[in-house]
Amino acid sequence: MGKIFMIGAVEVEAGKYPARCRLQRIVNINRESLHAFIRDNTVVGSLLVTDGNTAYRRLEDLRSGGGQTTNSKDNRLGLEPTTV
Incomplete structure (x- = not known):
């Protein structure tokens, strides 16, 4: 049996508390x-925190209104915040 790739999203209410969670199996991490997962499970203006994988590049192109990508990283976890 090969690897199984999963992706998840957690909605945070009022910037503090985890609320709804989404988890989905994906074919690969391209x-x-x-x-596709991000487009289907987020709204414009969502803050995404990723591991910095190069496959996340150009996330702002997902939305017609564009978005901002920040270069700052969460030093504790090595995660990269991005707004789409």
């Missing part, structure tokens, strides 16, 4: 798979 740009198409990751961007």
Whole structure:
């Protein structure tokens, strides 16, 4: 049996508390798979925190209104915040 790839999203209410969670199996961790999940499970203006995988590049292109990508990282976890 090969690897099983999963992707998840957690909605945070009022910037503090985890609320709804989404978890989905994906075929692989390429740009198409990751961007499809993000497009289908987030709204414009969502803050995404990723592991910095290169497949997340150009996330702002997912939304017609664009978005901002920040270069700052959460030093404790090595996660990269991005707004789409």
